[in-house]
Amino acid sequence: MHTASYFVSKEGGKVHCTLCPHACVVVHGGYGKCRVRKNEDGVMLAESWGAVSGYHMDPIEKKPLYHYYPGSQILSVGSYGCNFRCPWCQNAGISQCGAETGMMRRELLPDEIVHTAASSDSMGVAYTYNEPTVWFEFMMDIARPVKERGMKNVVVTNGFINPAPLDEMLEVSDAFNVDLKSFDDEVYREYAKARLEPVLNTLKTIVAAGKHLEVTFLVVPGVNDDLERFEEMIKWLKAEAGKKVVLHVNRYYPSWKMHAAPTPVKLMRRMKSIAGAHLPHVYLGNVPGEA
Numbered sequence: 003m004h005t006a007s008y009f010v011s012k013e014g015g016k017v018h019c020t021l022c023p024h025a026c027v028v029v030h031g032g033y034g035k036c037r038v039r040k041n042e043d044g045v046m047l048a049e050s051w052g053a054v055s056g057y058h059m060d061p062i063e064k065k066p067l068y069h070y071y072p073g074s075q076i077l078s079v080g081s082y083g084c085n086f087r088c089p090w091c092q093n094a095g096i097s098q099c100g101a102e103t104g105m106m107r108r109e110l111l112p113d114e115i116v117h118t119a120a121s122s123d124s125m126g127v128a129y130t131y132n133e134p135t136v137w138f139e140f141m142m143d144i145a146r147p148v149k150e151r152g153m154k155n156v157v158v159t160n161g162f163i164n165p166a167p168l169d170e171m172l173e174v175s176d177a178f179n180v181d182l183k184s185f186d187d188e189v190y191r192e193y194a195k196a197r198l199e200p201v202l203n204t205l206k207t208i209v210a211a212g213k214h215l216e217v218t219f220l221v222v223p224g225v226n227d228d229l230e231r232f233e234e235m236i237k238w239l240k241a242e243a244g245k246k247v248v249l250h251v252n253r254y255y256p257s258w259k260m261h262a263a264p265t266p267v268k269l270m271r272r273m274k275s276i277a278g279a280h281l282p283h284v285y286l287g288n289v290p291g292e293a
């Protein structure tokens with residue numbers, strides 16, 4: 003079992019996790035909101051270290067990253083756990099469970115993953131499928147040697163991480179796809195059980211560090227489909243992330259606890275048109291017939 007980074011031991015055997023803005027204070031035997039970081043006798047453990055739920059060679063476009071070495075393959079790895087609770091999650095089978103569920107998984111060592119990436123036609127390693135930041139220690143144990151070998155690290159994340167671990171991650175990361183759920187803090191609080199501001203700070207920090215950034219926005223009917231709020235978000239992205247930012251506007255389909263009908267295609271096209279008036283690279287995802 004691996005000791006976690008970014009925690010402070012407190013009185014009474016509690017630990018205070020400082021990895022993400024939830025700032026969980028966890029009693030002995032308990033888990034943080036991500037369900038993978040556990041207090042064991044006043045020490046925070048990274049319980050999902052080495053637990054791999056998904057391990058595939060994927061096209062880079064599947065992350066999605068459309069403007070980063072298009073046509074390349076990338077070894078993609080994921081574990082379980084997440085610090086969000088979005089009821090429409092399409093990966094709830096791995097994101098919304100902890101060790102106690104006995105989820106199917108394999109144990110791998112960082113060396114094995116790095117070796118597979120280096121001995122294949124992979125451009126590097128992508129950390130994806132579940133939220134990789136709650137898997138921070140294992141991700142970093144892979145990402146450092148990947149970087150040393152001159153390959154690329156790609157992070158697909160919700161962006162809900164504190165500045166210090168983000169800075170550490172940025173030292174070895176090359177490209178990001180950040181899932182922006184809404185431009186309304188209330189949506190973050192009600193559905194994701196999180197907050198908007200730390201995600202916006204992450205986006206600004208990635209841009210300031212000069213890393214490649216693409217943003218995904220999943221349009222969920224009745225949740226984040228207000229067009230005025232959407233245009234506000236687009237203008238913010240243009241101002242803070244610059245014209246280079248690539249936006250993926252994705253269509254929602256019912257999943258996990260969310261049963262509303264899929265996003266109307268007409269609305270998707272309207273949103274693409276609004277975003278396209280401000281940003282040069284806007285793509286629709288999960289829309290039949292869309293190039």
Ligand code: SF4
Pocket residue numbers: 019020021022023024025026033034035036037039085136
């Ligand atoms: S990483 Fe997990 S334990 Fe740490 S603050 Fe976030 S949700 Fe809580």
